[in-house]
Amino acid sequence: MAQPPAGSFNRQGNGQNMNIGHMYGKVVDSSTNKGIDAASVQLIGHKFDSATKKMKDVIVATLITEKNGDFSIENLSMFGNYQLHISAVGYTDYNKPVSFGIKRPQGGAASTDNSQQDRAQQMLGMIDKDLGNIKLAASETNLTGVTVTASAKPFFEMGVDRKIFNVDKNIVSTGQTATELMKQIPTLNVDIDGNVTLRNATPTLFVDGRPTTLTLDQIPADIIDRVELVTNPSAKYDASGGNAGILNIVLKKNKKTGYNGGVRMGVDSRGKINTGVDINVRQNKLNFFLSGNYNQRKSKSTSITDRNNFIDPVSTIHQTSDAVNEGYFAFLRGGLDYFVDNRNTISLAANYNRGQFNSSESQIIDSTINTVFATHSDRYTNSKRNFKNFGGMLSFRHNFTENGHDITADINYNSSTNNNAGNYTTNYLTPPSYSIKYPSLLQQTNGFGSNKFLTIQSDYENQFNDKNKIEAGVRTAIRNFENLNDQYFYDYSTDEYALLPSISSKYKFTDQVYAAYTTYSLKTKKINYQLGLRLESSNYDGNLIGKDSAFSVKYPVSLFPSAFITYKLTEKQDFQVNYSRRINRPNFFQLLPFIDNSDPLNISIGNPDLKPEFTNSFELNYNYAYKKGANFLVSAYYKRTNNLITNFIYRNINPDTTINKNDSVYYTTFVNADNSRSFGMEFTNKITLAKIWDLTVNVNVFNSKINGGDAQSNITNEKWSWFAKINNNFKLPKGFSIQLSGDYQARTVLPANSGGGRGGGGFFGGSITSAQGYLDPRYSFDVAVKKDWTWKNGKSLSLTLSMNDFLRTQVYKTYSESDYFNQYSERRRDPQVLRFNLNYRFGKFDASLFKRKNTKADNSGGNDMIQ
Known part of the structure; x- marks a missing residue:
C-alpha cells in the first residue's frame, strides 16, 4: 500500500519507499487524565483495488496501549490520509482523521532537484507525528449495562449455526431449575415430568459446550446465562443424539475486572x-x-x-x-x-x-x-433418593500470531x-x-447407580484468509455405568423380607466412542460454504454381575x-x-x-x-x-x-x-x-x-x-x-x-x-x-x-x-x-x-x-x- 506509484517523488536510485512515518500518543480518561490500559488502537488507510478500480479501506496497524496508555505506530507511509479508531471497554469509541500533512508532489519536468531537496528536508522534520493525549469519555451505556439489572442483550439472537436465547434476565423462572427455564425457550417442548424434546425428539444435553451427567432439574435457573440450540449439528459436533440436535446450557461466568x-x-x-x-x-x-x-x-x-x-x-x-x-x-x-x-x-x-x-x-x-x-x-x-454429582474441566488454548489460528486441548470428567x-x-x-x-x-427395593464420563479432545482452527478456513479435531469419550437394583418381598412364613433374584439385578456397562473430524469453509461475495466429515467408532461392553452373563457390541467406523x-x-x-x-x-x-x-x-x-x-x-x-x-x-x-x-x-x-x-x-x-x-x-x-x-x-x-x-x-x-x-x-x-x-x-x-x-x-x-x-x-x-x-x-x-x-x-x-x-x-x-x-x-x-x-x-x- 505504501509504495509510491511510478513517476512520483521518490525516484532515488536505491529504490527506497517512504514507509518511515511514526505516529504516537497517549490514551487517557477524560475525567481523571489517567492513562487507559489495554485500549484497542486501530489505524485505517486506503488502497487502490485493481479489480474494482476503486479505493478501499484497509487496516494498516492494530495494537493495544501500554499500562500508562502509551501507543506507538511505526513504518507508516508519509503520504495520504488515515482514520484513527480507538476503543476501550467502558468508554465511548474515538474516531478521527489523521495524517502527516504532506501531499504527494506532482512529478515531471517542473520538479527541480532543489525543490525535491527542500521537500525532503521538510519531510525529515515531519517523520514523527505526536497525536498528543487522546481523551476518551466514559460510556454511560456500557457502565449502566454492568450496574443496572436490565440487560442490553436481546432475548433471541441468530448465531452462524445455532439459535441463542439470552435468559440471564428471565424472571418467570427465578428461583427454579433449568427444567422450568426450558419452558420459556422457543422450539423446545417440555412435558409435565420435565422431559425436554426438540422437534419431537430428545436433544443431547451439554453444559458449557461439553457433555454432562447433570440433569435439567439439578441445574439452578439463576446461574444460567444463555441457552443455545443447534438443530442440525455439523461434522464438528458429536454425532450422537440421533435426530434431535444439541441443547447447550451456558452458565454465568462474570469476568469484570x-x-x-x-x-x-x-x-x-x-x-x-x-x-x-x-x-x-x-x-x-x-x-x-x-x-x-x-x-x-x-x-x-x-x-x-x-x-x-x-x-x-x-x-x-x-x-x-x-x-x-x-x-x-x-x-x-x-x-x-x-x-x-x-x-x-x-x-x-x-x-x-x-x-x-x-x-x-x-x-x-x-x-x-x-x-x-x-x-x-x-x-x-414411600421412597428416598440421594444423588451426588462432580464435574471438572482442565483446558488450554494457544492463539497463533495470525488471527483465527489457534489450537485447544481439554479434559472433562463427570461422575454421578x-x-x-x-x-x-x-x-x-x-x-x-x-x-x-x-x-x-409388602415390597422393598434398594438401588444404587453410578455413571462416569471422561472426554478428551483437541481442536485446531486455521483461517488462512477472510475466505478460507479449515478446522480439525480428535475426541475420545468413555462412559461407565453401574446399576444395582435388589427387590425384596415380605415372607409371612419367616416374618422377614426375602430377596427375589428373578427381578433383582446388578449390571455394569461401558460405552467408548472415538472420533475425528475436519471441516472446510469457503466464502465468496454472496455464498458461504462449509463441508465437513466426521469419523466415529464405538464399543459397548455389558456385564451382568453374579449371573455369569455378559455381552459386547462393537460398531465399525461410521x-x-x-x-x-x-x-x-x-x-x-x-x-x-x-x-x-x-x-x-x-x-x-x-x-x-x-x-x-x-x-x-x-x-x-x-x-x-x-x-x-x-x-x-x-x-x-x-x-x-x-x-x-x-x-x-x-x-x-x-x-x-x-x-x-x-x-x-x-x-x-x-x-x-x-x-x-x-x-x-x-x-x-x-x-x-x-x-x-x-x-x-x-x-x-x-x-x-x-x-x-x-x-x-x-x-x-x-x-x-x-x-x-x-x-x-x-x-x-x-x-x-x-x-x-x-x-x-x-x-x-x-x-x-x-x-x-x-x-x-x-x-x-x-x-x-x-x-x-x-x-x-x-x-x-x-x-x-x-x-x-x-x-x-x-x-x-x-x-x-x-x-x-x-x-x-x-x-x-x-x-x-x-x-x-x-x-x-x-x-x-x-x-x-x-x-x-x-x-x-x-x-x-x-x-x-x-x-x-x-x-x-x-x-x-x-x-x-x-x-x-x-x-x-x-x-x-x-x-x-x-x-
Whole structure:
C-alpha cells in the first residue's frame, strides 16, 4: 500500500519507499487524565483495488496501549490520509482523521532537484507525528449495562449455526431449575415430568459446550446465562443424539475486572426456600469465580389411569394416585482462568451437586373381570433418593500470531452416583364388603447407580484468509455405568423380607466412542460454504454381575458427512440449506435386560440386542432482520431415521409369583422397528412492538410418521400437529418489568422413544408408550413481575413475584394402544405455585483495568462449543 506509484517523488536510485512515518500518543480518561490500559488502537488507510478500480479501506496497524496508555505506530507511509479508531471497554469509541500533512508532489519536468531537496528536508522534520493525549469519555451505556439489572442483550439472537436465547434476565423462572427455564425457550417442548424434546425428539444435553451427567432439574435457573440450540449439528459436533440436535446450557461466568457478586433468596407458596451467592474477582492475569445455590422443592401430582384389557378374561383397571416429592439440592461451582500471556490461557473449573428427595404416593386400583367388580387395591409407596454429582474441566488454548489460528486441548470428567430405597404396601380387598382378599403385599427395593464420563479432545482452527478456513479435531469419550437394583418381598412364613433374584439385578456397562473430524469453509461475495466429515467408532461392553452373563457390541467406523451453504440475498436477508447424518445409540436402560417392577401396571425390561439408529437431516433457513431489534426466521426441516428404537408391548408370566404363579402381565421393552420420518416448518419472530414491549413468537407445524415394520406388526402411525410459544416482556417506568409467557401443544403422536421410561429429566418417570398412541392438546401460562432498584455506587436490588401455570390449565393426557389393551391417562403437576425472590448485587470495578489478554480464551466455554 505504501509504495509510491511510478513517476512520483521518490525516484532515488536505491529504490527506497517512504514507509518511515511514526505516529504516537497517549490514551487517557477524560475525567481523571489517567492513562487507559489495554485500549484497542486501530489505524485505517486506503488502497487502490485493481479489480474494482476503486479505493478501499484497509487496516494498516492494530495494537493495544501500554499500562500508562502509551501507543506507538511505526513504518507508516508519509503520504495520504488515515482514520484513527480507538476503543476501550467502558468508554465511548474515538474516531478521527489523521495524517502527516504532506501531499504527494506532482512529478515531471517542473520538479527541480532543489525543490525535491527542500521537500525532503521538510519531510525529515515531519517523520514523527505526536497525536498528543487522546481523551476518551466514559460510556454511560456500557457502565449502566454492568450496574443496572436490565440487560442490553436481546432475548433471541441468530448465531452462524445455532439459535441463542439470552435468559440471564428471565424472571418467570427465578428461583427454579433449568427444567422450568426450558419452558420459556422457543422450539423446545417440555412435558409435565420435565422431559425436554426438540422437534419431537430428545436433544443431547451439554453444559458449557461439553457433555454432562447433570440433569435439567439439578441445574439452578439463576446461574444460567444463555441457552443455545443447534438443530442440525455439523461434522464438528458429536454425532450422537440421533435426530434431535444439541441443547447447550451456558452458565454465568462474570469476568469484570475487580470484584463483584450477588446474594439471592426466595420462598414459594409451599414454604420451600431457595438461596444463592456468587463472587467474582479478576485482577492482572487471574480471573476467579465461585457460586453456590441451595434449593428446596416440593412437587405434587395427581393422576388417573384407565386400562381396558382385551385378552380373555376381558378386564378393566381404574387407577388414581396422589404423589408428593419433597427434598433439596445444593450446587457449588468454581474455577479460575490464568492468562499466561497474550496468546496462552489455562482454565480450570469444577462443580459439585448433591441432593435428597423423599417421595410418597397413594394409589387406589379398582379392577373388573368380565364386567364384574373383582378387586379393590390400596397401594402406598414411600421412597428416598440421594444423588451426588462432580464435574471438572482442565483446558488450554494457544492463539497463533495470525488471527483465527489457534489450537485447544481439554479434559472433562463427570461422575454421578445415586442411591434409592423404597417401601411398597399393597392391600387387596374384595367388594362390596371390602374384606381382605389376599394378605398385604409388602415390597422393598434398594438401588444404587453410578455413571462416569471422561472426554478428551483437541481442536485446531486455521483461517488462512477472510475466505478460507479449515478446522480439525480428535475426541475420545468413555462412559461407565453401574446399576444395582435388589427387590425384596415380605415372607409371612419367616416374618422377614426375602430377596427375589428373578427381578433383582446388578449390571455394569461401558460405552467408548472415538472420533475425528475436519471441516472446510469457503466464502465468496454472496455464498458461504462449509463441508465437513466426521469419523466415529464405538464399543459397548455389558456385564451382568453374579449371573455369569455378559455381552459386547462393537460398531465399525461410521462416516458422518455434513454440508452448509448460505446465500446472502441482501444485507438483511440470507438463505441457508444444510445436511447432516447422525447416530443414536441405545441408552443404558434400553439395553438393561432386567425387569423393572416398581409399577405393576408398567413393567419394563431392556433389550441388549438393540442396534443404533441412523438419521439423515435436511434443513432450510431463511432469516430476515427486517428492522432494528427485529428478526424473522423461517425453518423447514425433514428427518428420516432407520432402525428406529421404539417401545414394544407383549404379554408374559408375572415376575411376582408370590400371589398367583399362573398370572400374566404386560411388559414394555425396546426393539428396532423399521423407520420414522418427520417434516415441518418453524416460524420465529422477535420484534419490539413499542418502547416498553418486546415480543417473541414461535410456531412449529410438523408431521410425524412411525413405521413399525415386522417388529410392530407393520403398524403405521402418522399425525399432523403443531405447537406455539409466546413470550412478552414489558419494561415499565420506575424499574418495573412484567413477563407473560404461554405455550400450546396440539394433539401429537407419542414419541417413539421416551428414553426407556427411566432417568428422565424430571422427578417422576414417564408414562408407558407404544408405536400407537397420541398426546392430547395442552396449554399453560406463566407470569412474573419484577421491581428493580439501582444506586450510583453500582449496587442493585430486585424483587420478583412469579407463578407457573397461573390459570391451572395444564393437564397431561395420553392415549396408547396395542393388540392387548388400550390405556388412557391424565396427570396434573404443580399448578399455581407462587414464588417470591430477592436478588442483591454488589461490585466495584474500574473500567480502565479491563484486560484484553486473550479475546478468544476470554469467552465462555459455550462460545467454543466444539463437539
